[in-house]
Amino acid sequence: MAAKTQQKPQEPMNPQLDVTAPRSMRRAGHGTTLLIIAFLAALIYLAYVLVTQSPDYIAKAGAATYGKVYDRHGDVLFDGSKPLSSYPAGQFADVGNLIGDTSGQMSNTLIAKHRSELANYSFLYGGGNQNVSLHTTLDHKATRAVYDALGSMDGTVVAYNWKSGDLLVCMSKPCVDIALGYDKIEEMPKGSLLCKAFSPTVPGSTQKVSTLLAAYQYCGIDATNGMIFDCKGSWVNASGQKINCHNRSGHGTQTLQQGFENSCNPFFAQLVQSEKLPLTAIIEGYTKMGYRVNGAEQPGFSLDGIQIPPASTTLTADTDFNTQWGCIGQGETLVTPYQLMLFQGAVASGTGKAVLPYLLSARTDVDGTVTSLGAVRYTDEMFTPESAKAVQEVMIKNAENHYYVSLPDFNCGVKSGTAQVNEDGREYENSLLAGFCLDESCPVAFCIVIEDHVKSHITSAQLAKVLLHALSDT
Amino acid sequence: MAENTTKSLSHPFLMLLILIAHAAMMLLVLLTFGLKAEVLRLACFVLAFDFIGSIVLQIVHREACTVDSVLLLVIGMSTIYQSCFGELEFALRHYLFGIGAFLICQLSYLLVRNPYRAEKLKPLWYILFFGLVGAIFFLTGERGIWIDLGFITIQPSEFVKPVFVLIAASSIRTQLHKRELFGLHFVPDNLMLIFCTAVIAGLQWWCRDLGSLPTFVAVAGCGLLLRFRYLREKMSVRLIIFLGACAVAAAIAAWTLAPAYVQERLHSDIWSDMSGTGYQQVKALTAIAEGGWFGKGAGNGSLVHVAASRTDIVFATISEEWGLFTALMTVILVLFLPAAILTVPPRSYYHSGLALGVAAVFMVQMTLNIFGSCNLIPFTGVTIPFISQGGSSMLSSGILAGFLKAAQAPVLTSPCAERRG
Numbered sequence: 001m002a003a004k005t006q007q008k009p010q011e012p013m014n015p016q017l018d019v020t021a022p023r024s025m026r027r028a029g030h031g032t033t034l035l036i037i038a039f040l041a042a043l044i045y046l047a048y049v050l051v052t053q054s055p056d057y058i059a060k061a062g063a064a065t066y067g068k069v070y071d072r073h074g075d076v077l078f079d080g081s082k083p084l085s086s087y088p089a090g091q092f093a094d095v096g097n098l099i100g101d102t103s104g105q106m107s108n109t110l111i112a113k114h115r116s117e118l119a120n121y122s123f124l125y126g127g128g129n130q131n132v133s134l135h136t137t138l139d140h141k142a143t144r145a146v147y148d149a150l151g152s153m154d155g156t157v158v159a160y161n162w163k164s165g166d167l168l169v170c171m172s173k174p175c176v177d178i179a180l181g182y183d184k185i186e187e188m189p190k191g192s193l194l195c196k197a198f199s200p201t202v203p204g205s206t207q208k209v210s211t212l213l214a215a216y217q218y219c220g221i222d223a224t225n226g227m228i229f230d231c232k233g234s235w236v237n238a239s240g241q242k243i244n245c246h247n248r249s250g251h252g253t254q255t256l257q258q259g260f261e262n263s264c265n266p267f268f269a270q271l272v273q274s275e276k277l278p279l280t281a282i283i284e285g286y287t288k289m290g291y292r293v294n295g296a297e298q299p300g301f302s303l304d305g306i307q308i309p310p311a312s313t314t315l316t317a318d319t320d321f322n323t324q325w326g327c328i329g330q331g332e333t334l335v336t337p338y339q340l341m342l343f344q345g346a347v348a349s350g351t352g353k354a355v356l357p358y359l360l361s362a363r364t365d366v367d368g369t370v371t372s373l374g375a376v377r378y379t380d381e382m383f384t385p386e387s388a389k390a391v392q393e394v395m396i397k398n399a400e401n402h403y404y405v406s407l408p409d410f411n412c413g414v415k416s417g418t419a420q421v422n423e424d425g426r427e428y429e430n431s432l433l434a435g436f437c438l439d440e441s442c443p444v445a446f447c448i449v450i451e452d453h454v455k456s457h458i459t460s461a462q463l464a465k466v467l468l469h470a471l472s473d474t
Numbered sequence: 475m476a477e478n479t480t481k482s483l484s485h486p487f488l489m490l491l492i493l494i495a496h497a498a499m500m501l502l503v504l505l506t507f508g509l510k511a512e513v514l515r516l517a518c519f520v521l522a523f524d525f526i527g528s529i530v531l532q533i534v535h536r537e538a539c540t541v542d543s544v545l546l547l548v549i550g551m552s553t554i555y556q557s558c559f560g561e562l563e564f565a566l567r568h569y570l571f572g573i574g575a576f577l578i579c580q581l582s583y584l585l586v587r588n589p590y591r592a593e594k595l596k597p598l599w600y601i602l603f604f605g606l607v608g609a610i611f612f613l614t615g616e617r618g619i620w621i622d623l624g625f626i627t628i629q630p631s632e633f634v635k636p637v638f639v640l641i642a643a644s645s646i647r648t649q650l651h652k653r654e655l656f657g658l659h660f661v662p663d664n665l666m667l668i669f670c671t672a673v674i675a676g677l678q679w680w681c682r683d684l685g686s687l688p689t690f691v692a693v694a695g696c697g698l699l700l701r702f703r704y705l706r707e708k709m710s711v712r713l714i715i716f717l718g719a720c721a722v723a724a725a726i727a728a729w730t731l732a733p734a735y736v737q738e739r740l741h742s743d744i745w746s747d748m749s750g751t752g753y754q755q756v757k758a759l760t761a762i763a764e765g766g767w768f769g770k771g772a773g774n775g776s777l778v779h780v781a782a783s784r785t786d787i788v789f790a791t792i793s794e795e796w797g798l799f800t801a802l803m804t805v806i807l808v809l810f811l812p813a814a815i816l817t818v819p820p821r822s823y824y825h826s827g828l829a830l831g832v833a834a835v836f837m838v839q840m841t842l843n844i845f846g847s848c849n850l851i852p853f854t855g856v857t858i859p860f861i862s863q864g865g866s867s868m869l870s871s872g873i874l875a876g877f878l879k880a881a882q883a884p885v886l887t888s889p890c891a892e893r894r895g
Binding site (some may be wrong): 035047051056063121122123124 | 502696699700723745748756757759760762763766767798800802805806809812815816820826827829830833834836840841844845848850
């Protein structure tokens, strides 16, 4: 190899006579060019990163002043430009754990996720301007109405326009009042810093909507509607375990519509055990709807950056008590009120797809430029349109037959539920109501949870009435 | 001849540009601080340096006007920057080291402008290299990198850089000088380069300061790559793949075998430890953000109160006061030094190696400084040539600039010819 190289004619050894550099010598120039190009490319990237990330740097370093957050009608939900105590008492008491603040006490709120975008700062204009604001889809008046109606009870109400995706109401009680600060954080009721609409909870009989959808998907509409099961107050499954009905004297022989309206546990337990509906079909149906079944991977949801975990359940055998109990909405099944609302949106649309809710509708920049943020986006198909329409019909009949007194003015479909909760050794029941309204003036899907409802002065249906009236009024 | 005419015409023009640039900067300083004695003092010193420097260069030699002009421009700019950080106070020490760098640039140019003689002096470079390594090992104390002489502190590792560049450069004649041992053919010069690289890596490890290691590795890598390419019209695909694989393997090994304190820097989140390990970077990024495109104005920054604001995070300090645009332009201006060889290519293999080695030093140092302070790579304490404060760095960079000048304006008479002459 060395001999070969030596035989090769070399470049002139007297470079004085060689005005231009030989090719092999110019390679140093090529190397330098490559280094310079790589460095310049990296500088451009650096400039891009600095310019785009600088609001984040300012926010994280605590060197920023912040703008305002508004509801859909211009009501202030947060103001970083002046002390919150200068607002009327309780102004922020119903939205604190949803909108949040810049204190860093809450990590899963709108401001926590968009702090840099709320900073009165841009790389071009610096930090002196006070124009920055975030505009949300929230209806503060309606939120306040349900907050007040709930009185001393705890719970959550979440509602959105199933046509446009506007999140209209999202209230969780107890709720931190950000205007009062965190000096007495130890004295705050548990859960004050957490929006329960985004926390998994036992769904109770609202879960029967999902089970019914799975049945419609697999068995077909007519076959499912033709199913009849008997209820004698309780029912013993193939494993010898007893499932009780809330009506201890029994509902007798029921059609599907009757079983749904009665929210009959034995009816749905028999449906789950039925040979016509194998467990694999339920698992498939649930999985399509976004449930983490038996620990399988399932993405959660993001509401403008606010993280919402997916529903989860454990289904092992169709003759197993816990499986049947889970399909009825108790035991290990957990669903967020947000996702229950989303199911209702997909049922209301009659397509099996839900419009994804969004909370941020626009942002005003430091220079006053308004950027529209909200856009209609859909979930994947969670169930077939036929199934959606069939469940819609069942739920509307349920509302007509059982909720006409509470909701006389609206074309609604609803499903109630009672969830047995055991929290820190304390057992109590939550009342749930998931539903939708088909009225043109109020196209809303919602989910209501009243905690420990036996003590409540208001029912979930009455709260739904307050909600729908507040929304249709605005 | 025509080339020389062009150069003689462009030299006064370039000097005029430098004067205008510095005058514009001084005007901004004047507008910010008002008419003060310190402003006049700064203006006089900077403009006087430009004026005297340009006249000296015009008289002495004007072949390598690009390197000299950029050097004058950059040293003047950095003096203005360093004098205005936080408040106006003429950075006399920085200014004097700038003049020193300019002078040492001319000296190093004279030393290596003849590639034949420069390479013949290679044993001297080896002696210098091991002498400096020995100085670091024995004189710094407590495994440090500084020698404290009482009135001044010296960082010998800075001076190792130009010596290492001289070692990394090689001529085709040296590459053809092969030896055989146990049936293996090898070039002694190449083995020495690898050995010196290993020595410097070991020393840096011992000093627990791996910040400059990428610079040395880059110089050695460029030197070896050029040696591979001297003797070939084209590099084979196999060789490229082999070299690429070696580089990747070395990077992976460095990443995984790095000491604990380096691993901590590689994986730490500066925002979760804003008052601890991430302090300087958080302050630097915040300052850049606050400065925006056009800065807060000279003297209006707050980063100056942070340690290393004039050295390791100087890019952020300039960005805060003068704006990101000016900081980027300053960095690009420094790039003009290694880019000079693109306008007038080197005419000897040894100078090619020198030029690429200097380019590697300048660009790797700027990369480590700028991207490290901006948290895109681990933060290391290295300087931006001519911009950061620090005498050792300034003089070392001056020596390296002299190499570039030599590559641009060489004296290509072989020693034999000189003797005959």
